[in-house]
Amino acid sequence: MTDYPHHPEQAAVRGLLGAVGEALGGPVPREWREAITAVPRHRFLPERIWLDDGHGGYEPCDLPTDHDRWFDSAYADLPVVTQVNDGEEPPDPAGAWPSSSASAPSIVVRMLRDLDVRPGMRVLEIGTGTGWNAALLAHRLGPGHVASVEIDARVARQAQAALNAAGLTVDVVCGDGSLGWHRRLPYDRIISTCSVRRIPWAWIEQTRPGGIVLTPWDNPMLC
Numbered sequence: 648m649t650d651y652p653h654h655p656e657q658a659a660v661r662g663l664l665g666a667v668g669e670a671l672g673g674p675v676p677r678e679w680r681e682a683i684t685a686v687p688r689h690r691f692l693p694e695r696i697w698l699d700d701g702h703g704g705y706e707p708c709d710l711p712t713d714h715d716r717w718f719d720s721a722y723a724d725l726p727v728v729t730q731v732n733d734g735e736e737p738p739d740p741a742g743a744w745p746s747s748s749a750s751a752p753s754i755v756v757r758m759l760r761d762l763d764v765r766p767g768m769r770v771l772e773i774g775t776g777t778g779w780n781a782a783l784l785a786h787r788l789g790p791g792h793v794a795s796v797e798i799d800a801r802v803a804r805q806a807q808a809a810l811n812a813a814g815l816t817v818d819v820v821c822g823d824g825s826l827g828w829h830r831r832l833p834y835d836r837i838i839s840t841c842s843v844r845r846i847p848w849a850w851i852e853q854t855r856p857g858g859i860v861l862t863p864w865d866n867p868m869l870c
């Protein structure tokens with residue numbers, strides 16, 4: 648990913664950490680502050696993202712032609728849609744619906760905080776998306792400790808490429824996350840970034856006794 652000297656990255660990261668701290672009602676925990684500083688969010692976004700069009704829909708925003716808006720979106724405490732219509736972009740943006748996104752940074756940090764990871768733990772993430780959340784975990788836990796399952800092959804490939812480019816080792820697996828992943832068992836933590844209505848039994852089976860399964864509990868199951 649290209650660097651943009653006219654957008655001081657450090658200032659953007661500082662601004663983001665401030666916004667996340669405000670949303671959380673207190674400073675971002677030191678370990679996650681360090682990870683966010685070391686692993687810039689914009690390096691995990693594709694060149695085309697999709698932004699709110701102000702009318703309840705989405706419009707494309709391309710890095711090469713609209714880099715200020717693109718960069719500002721990368722460092723706002725907001726989710727960023729990174730794929731629409733399962734990768735089959737509609738001819739008319741009015742027909743776009745989000746199929747993959749980078750979660751809002753304050754949600755990411757809140758979940759990482761609640762996940763309560765410590766050095767040496769093995770973590771499985773469900774819903775790799777951009778790979779940024781997996782990258783933060785890998786920065787904290789080191790190589791061989793983080794695996795992530797993504798259902799969309801193209802999204803999984805892009806995340807793996809971004810993680811490799813950042814020098815972070817994560818096993819990105821393309822598959823249905825409701826089945827977990829059968830390698831590197833058992834996990835100390837399973838974190839899902841897509842909502843479920845029922846906890847898949849595989850997640851329980853693959854988590855060691857006393858471990859934690861953390862998931863949004865909301866919409867109809869995306870997993």
Ligand SMILES: C[S@@+](CC[C@H](N)C(=O)[O-])C[C@H]1O[C@@H](n2cnc3c(N)ncnc32)[C@H](O)[C@@H]1O
Pocket residue numbers: 746747748749750773774775776777778779780781796797798799802822823824825840841869870
């Ligand atoms: C909110 S996004 C991921 C955010 C991501 N962790 C990040 O840091 O950018 C949720 C992701 O879950 C993926 N997904 C949906 N259903 C899934 C399933 N059954 N198994 C694995 N991934 C799934 C979607 O394709 C999407 O990329």
